Amino acid sequence: MSASHSAEKVLSSSAKDSAASKKRSRNMANSRKAQRALALAGQYAGLIAFAIFTCFPFVWALAVGLSTDPSNTWLFPRSFWPTEPGLMWFERVFTEMPFLKYLKNSTVMSFWTIVSVVVISVLAAYPLARLKFPGRNLIFVAIIATLMLPSEVNIIPNFITLKHLGLLDSYWGAIIPNFAGAFGIFLMKQAFEQIPQDLIDAARVDGATELQILWRVMVPVSAPSIAALSIFTLVNAWNDYLWPSIVITTRDKLPLAVGVFNDLTGPFAVSTSLVMAAIVLTVLPVLIFFAFTQRYFISGLDGAVK
Amino acid sequence: MKNSSSYTAIAYLFLAPALILMGIFTFWPVGYNTYLAFNNYSIAEGTATWNNFEHFKYIAQEELFHNALKNSLLYLLVVPVIQIAALVVAKLVNNKLPGMTFFRAAYYIPVITAISIAGVVWANVYKYDGMLTWLLQALHLVPQGPDGQIDWLGNPDIALYMVMLFTFWKGIGYYMVLYLAGLQAIPGEVEEAAILDGANAWDRFWKITVPMVKPTILLCTLLSTIAAIRAFQEIIVLTKGQADTYTALYYVFDQAFRNYNFGRGAAAGLVVTFFCLMLSAIQFRFFGEKK
Incomplete structure (x- = not known):
């Protein structure tokens, strides 16, 4: 129990x-x-x-x-929050400063910078990534080492060089030093290194020249990296301030980042409303471009940091 | 199939545009700067004469340059702050949660804004009755009324740190993207296994994330160190070098384009270059491939 x-x-x-x-x-x-x-x-x-x-x-x-x-x-x-919202200040930006002229200058300069950077980087990256030739390592190290130099220090010699070339106060003078850079070459080299050797060998057996291999095989496969490089270059070129402000002296040739800054800190500094309207208009083009392309951006940079 | 000598020709042909342009605008300036630094350069005649280290002797005893160099080195304080913050932010937006695309884009907006334009807006943030003063007064961190109205960019004790805050704001998105690319290369299983083993977020961050993105950390720290030593554009757009914010590159720029003393500017530039290379070498030694 x-x-x-x-x-x-x-x-x-x-x-x-x-x-x-x-x-x-x-x-x-x-x-x-x-x-x-x-x-x-x-x-x-x-x-x-x-x-x-x-x-x-x-x-x-x-x-x-x-x-x-x-x-x-x-x-x-x-x-x-806006008080009595309206576009009055934005309209005044167009009438009181040569905004459209600055916009055109920025567009022309950015376009040629992108084309040149992409072409030059792709051409230089291919042999560094896929061809064996004497001096390859030395050239690559020398290019990468330039990342460690303060590029502003180049301003004085480049100013003198451009004076000798007669390129001061011109579009080309403002953008040509940015055409070849370590970042673009490095990014494209990393992208090209990930392409299987079989693709290249097959093209060579078919009798393709190196230029054809580059253009028909390497470039299409690396489209995301080229897109990332283009976006990156556009943002840099569009926003470049210091060098164009030194090289270009004619107001009508100035890009947005310089022209708007000069106007805003000079004659228009009195009206904060006008200044802010001009700033919004300056930022807007890059912002719209970036909104449409940002999904290519991170995927394209992927290879660079691995 | 071609032999290797024909590849050599084609390789150099492909490399030619890059090498010529970099030669003229990147390598030549380094050599020419060194040459200018030891000479008196006359702009009008374009002639240079050897001057027996005169520029270096001059800047070695000049108070203005010492102070500028001190400010440039002080600017390095921004490096650890921006790197840790960027890595943490990258970690936060690397989750597969709704809205991450929006946040990534929001953090990148300062990067895609021209420094000159961003500077004009921030001048209003730092105005004595501007946004920063309002925020701190609203939080009761500074006295109300005119007593708490601080001229953030005019006070020599704080102006340089305010410019650093601007640099932080402008640059964090850039490093975030680089870290994000690095983080996406880490396989998800590693972190999941650590969670199963009971590792907390703090441990996972220091024991998994940090070691696995170490190459990216080296790259970003290097870029950010050099950017800090070269701090100049943010200063030109915010303070024009007033209130003890004068940096070494500002000195270079002033000597060259205000005093038209290209030689002295080049000598100061060479000193800045030397610091950049030295700090890069130190970082490679401490963070580089070490087993």
Whole structure:
């Protein structure tokens, strides 16, 4: 009797135990879920806070540019939202500074920079990546070493060189030093190295010349890297400030980054509204371009850092 | 099949445009700078005369250059901050969660903005009654009213750090993208296994992420160190070198294009180049291939 009683006790207690452990495990699962939700919320909070940090100057510039009534410009946080929205200041940008001329200059200079950088980098990267020839390592190391030099120091000699070439105050003078650079050659070399040797051998057996191999085999396969290089070069060329500001002296030949800056810190500095409208208009073209191409960007850079 | 000597010809033919252009605009300037640094250069006649280290002797005792060099070295403080922040941010946006494309783009916007244009906006952030003052007053971190209105770019004690904050804002997206590319090369299983083993986020970051993106860390630290030593454009657009923000490259630029003393500018530039190479060598030694 007592035995059965104790057995019952054991049974019931073990049943109680299992119920408790089930409850505990459910609690644990719940708390783990809660923990994960909390971590996720924390992560998003951090991401949003950081997005505010990177974007707030532009939000403010946009709001101020859109406010036809500038009286709230220095009233925070009111000025992050436009007062009496309108495009008046944007229209005045076009009438009061040669904005379209600057835009055209930037476009022409960026276009030729991209074409030249891509062609020169692709041509130089192919032998460095796939051909055996004496001096290959030395040339590659010399090119990469230039990444460690402060390029601003080149300004003085390059200024003198361009003076001798008669290229001062010209489009070409403003962009030609940027045509050949270590970054582009390195990026394309990394991309070309990932292409299987079989493809090249097959083309050679078919009697293709090296130029045909480069153009018909290597270039199409490396399209993502070429896209990344083009985007990267566009952003750099569009935003280049220091060198064009030294080389180009005629106002009508200035690119946006220089022309708008000179105007904004000079004659137009008095009207913050006009300044912000001009800034929004200057940033907009790159922003739109980047929005459409950014998905190629990271995938194309992939090989460069491996 | 062709023999190797015909590849040599074609290789150099393909390399020619790059080598000629880099020769003229990258390698030649290094040599010419060295030459100019030891000579008196006359712009009008285009002649140079040997001057027995006069430029180096001059800048070695000049207070202005010492201070400029000190500021350039102080600027290195931004390097560790920007690198750790960029890696953390890259880690955060590397998750497969909704909205990551948006955040990546939002963080990259400062990078695709011209430095001159960004500088004009930030001048308004740093105005004595601008956005930074408002934010700190709203958080009650500085006194209300005119007492708390600080001229962020005019006060020599803080102006340089304010310019560094601008550099941080402008550059973090760039390094984030490089780290992101590096992180995407890490197989997901490694991290999953560590989670199963009970490693927390902190340990996973230091014991998995950091070692696996080490080559990217070296590349980014190197680029960011050189960028810090060359700090100049951010200063020209924000403070024009006032309030103790004058850096070594600003000195080079001033000597060349304001004083028209190309030789002295080149000598100072050579000193900056020397620092760049020395710091790069140190980093290769500490972070480079070491087993």
